[in-house]
Amino acid sequence: MRTQVAIIGAGPAGLLLGALLHRQGIDHVIVERQTPDYVLGRIRAGVLEQVAVDLLDEAGVGERMHREGLPHDGFSLCFDDRHHRIDLHALTGQRVMVYGQTEVTRDLMDARRAAGLTTVYAAENVHPEGFGGHTPALRYALNGTPHRIEADFIVGCDGFHGVARASVPAQAIQTNEKVYPFGWLGVLADVPPVHDELIYANHPRGFALCSMRSKTRVRYYVQCSLDDHVEDWSDDRFFAELKRRLPEADATRMVEGPSIEKSIAPLRSFVAEPMRFGRLFLAGDAAHIVPPTGAKGLNLAASDVGMLSRALAEHYRGSDAGIDSYSQRALARIWKAERFSWWFTSLMHRFPEAGEFGRKMQHAELDYLVQSEAAMKAMAENYVGLRLDA
Ligand code: APR
Ligand code: PHB
Numbered sequence: 001m002r003t004q005v006a007i008i009g010a011g012p013a014g015l016l017l018g019a020l021l022h023r024q025g026i027d028h029v030i031v032e033r034q035t036p037d038y039v040l041g042r043i044r045a046g047v048l049e050q051v052a053v054d055l056l057d058e059a060g061v062g063e064r065m066h067r068e069g070l071p072h073d074g075f076s077l078c079f080d081d082r083h084h085r086i087d088l089h090a091l092t093g094q095r096v097m098v099y100g101q102t103e104v105t106r107d108l109m110d111a112r113r114a115a116g117l118t119t120v121y122a123a124e125n126v127h128p129e130g131f132g133g134h135t136p137a138l139r140y141a142l143n144g145t146p147h148r149i150e151a152d153f154i155v156g157c158d159g160f161h162g163v164a165r166a167s168v169p170a171q172a173i174q175t176n177e178k179v180y181p182f183g184w185l186g187v188l189a190d191v192p193p194v195h196d197e198l199i200y201a202n203h204p205r206g207f208a209l210c211s212m213r214s215k216t217r218v219r220y221y222v223q224c225s226l227d228d229h230v231e232d233w234s235d236d237r238f239f240a241e242l243k244r245r246l247p248e249a250d251a252t253r254m255v256e257g258p259s260i261e262k263s264i265a266p267l268r269s270f271v272a273e274p275m276r277f278g279r280l281f282l283a284g285d286a287a288h289i290v291p292p293t294g295a296k297g298l299n300l301a302a303s304d305v306g307m308l309s310r311a312l313a314e315h316y317r318g319s320d321a322g323i324d325s326y327s328q329r330a331l332a333r334i335w336k337a338e339r340f341s342w343w344f345t346s347l348m349h350r351f352p353e354a355g356e357f358g359r360k361m362q363h364a365e366l367d368y369l370v371q372s373e374a375a376m377k378a379m380a381e382n383y384v385g386l387r388l389d390a
Contacts, residue, residue, distance in 0.1 A: 003027045005312060006138040006151035008126055008164050010039055010119055012101060013284030013301040014157030015108035019059035020309035022117060026316060029118040029149060031126055031140055036109060043188055043261050044101035046213060047072075047198070047295035049385030052302040053097050061107040068214070069099035075383075077370065078201040079363070081247040084370040085197075091373075091380035098198075100213045101298050120147075128154045128167050131280035152279065155308065157301075159285040160270070168277050178342070180267035180291060182206070182349060185224040187238055191257035193218050194250050200293075202366060203245035204359070206350040207293075210246070223349055228264060235259050267291040269342050271334060274327040275304075281326065283308055288334050293348060294341035299385060304330050333388045340382040 005021055007014045010032035021028045032039065048056075048069075056062045073089035089095050112119060123140040130136045131154055138149045156164020165173070184207075192215065199210040206223035213219055222242050224233075235258060243251035270289040275282045284301030307330055311322025347365055351358055369375045381387040 001029070001147070001149045003029050003149060003151050004316070005153050005155060006031065006128075006136070006149050007155045007157055008128065008138065009156070009158035009162060009284075009286070010036075010109070010121070011157060011159055011284065011301075012105055012108065012298055013286075013305050014155070015105060015112065016055060016059060016302055017155060017157060017283065017305035017309055018117060018119075019061060019108055019111060020055070020305060021312065022115060023059060024309060024313040026309075026312060029120065031120045031123045031138055031149070033123050033126055035121050040102060040106055040109070042102070043186070043219075043263065045292055045295050045298060046098055046100040046103075046211065046219065048097040048099055048104075049299040050094050050096075051306070051385050051389070052299045055302050055306045056104065056107070059108070059111070061111045064103070064107055065097065065099045068103070069097045070212070070214070071095050072098050072197055075198040075200065076195065077366070078199055078247060079203070079366050083199070083247065086376060086380055086383070088380045088384055091377045092384050092386055094384040094386060096295075096384055098212060104298070126158075126163055128156070128164060128280060132278045134279070136279045153312065154280045156280060156282045156286040157284050157305070160289055162286050164280065164286050165272055165282055168280070172277055173272055173274070175270065175272045177271075178269040180269075180345065180349070181226065181351070181353070182223050183226050183228065183264045183266050184209075184221045184292060185228065185230070185233055185238065185264050186219060186221045186262070187235070187259045188213070188217065188219050188261040189235075189257045189259050190217050191255040192216060194246070194254045199246065199250065200348055201245050202348045202362065204350065205241070205245050207348045208242055208245040210242075210250075224264060226266060230262055230264055233262070235262075238262070265292070267293075267345065269338055271331070271338060273331055275330055276323070276327045281308055281323075283330075287330075288338070290338055290341040291345045293345040294337070294383065296337040296341050300334055300337050303333055303388075336382075336388045340388075
């Protein structure tokens with residue numbers, strides 16, 4: 001098979017890139033090692049910056065998001081049993097869209113199927129080759145039968161554990177990583193949200209987050225130890241712990257219900273540089289991971305493929321300026337998002353090794369933040385994604 005762009009991975013990055021390339025009339029295929037149901041079964045975050053909303057609209061898949069998504073003008077920071085509202089819209093003129101990553105992925109898959117675009121699912125032993133030269137190709141097997149796709153470019157949208165970054169010679173890539181000494185225990189449940197906006201809570205027992213997927217489905221998280229196992233956490237224990245970390249009024253108001261999904265996720269900051277190796281590009285989690293505190297993962301993946309799809313379209317119109325500067329431009333935004341996500345994580349979580357002085361510093365930072373219009377504005381601008389493009 002021959003195509004212009006071969007994409008590895010049908011997560012949100014790969015699917016959105018495919019949709020944007022299709023809009024630009026650029027031929028492409030996506031090769032994914034899992035089945036569509038498996039890809040859709042992964043529960044991830046759900047807060048979209050305007051950049052991501054605009055790209056989903058540009059890709060022609062925004063209709064359901066605007067119909068079912070929840071625009072939020074602010075969120076709440078909780079500490080000392082008190083709410084402090086961060087008024088995103090008043091501080092930045094922007095808002096965020098609460099719409100689950102699973103729904104984004106479903107909309108992209110449905111649009112792809114409707115357009116009759118080629119997606120190879122359940123591909124085995126996917127392997128990019130020749131991207132250092134002029135004839136890159138993607139090898140894979142399907143039910144044991146070998147296949148090869150020749151392309152002008154290969155894009156690794158295959159996530160943190162993917163084959164694309166792993167195929168780059170070690171001396172050609174530099175990585176930076178920080179692993180946090182705790183995880184997030186997340187629960188999905190069909191109950192009404194405890195609050196009409198997200199609650200981020202800093203509590204002596206650890207961080208907590210009350211998010212939602214709709215007016216009838218919640219996504220709640222508590223900071224947990226990395227030694228914890230999901231089996232150790234009954235729904236009752238989860239809700240009891242969550243309520244202890246929230247102001248009394250919220251704890252009283254909280255509706256509990258059976259979890260329909262429960263999982264523990266580690267927290268990591270990770271960046272691989274550069275994001276281009278000859279005719280191979282990286283985008284999304286294949287090149288960078290942020291701790292989920294700032295809800296930047298999906299938005300960074302979207303902004304990467306937004307930049308890359310425009311750069312590839314420019315290439316086919318005769319200019320390589322875009323593809324030649326893609327890595328540098330994407331990394332400039334990524335490091336800003338990494339900084340915000342690390343800062344927000346450091347501010348809101350309990351770090352046992354930081355001791356009492358560490359807790360006092362967090363508290364002083366929170367106090368400063370909620371009393372300084374300038375500090376709140378800077379935080380709001382980072383949260384909605386405005387500062388990342390500056
Ligand atoms: N061959 C083919 N496909 C692969 C391979 C491989 N060797 N390795 C991984 N994949 C597929 C995975 O099965 C997955 O469907 O690549 C896809 C990568 O998707 P994601 O991990 O969701 O990464 P990305 O599309 O970059 O989305 C980033 O996901 O983790 C969240 O917070 C993150 O929101 C961000 C978003
Ligand atoms: C979520 O809805 O899952 C979510 C929201 C905000 C975050 C992280 C996760 O910062």
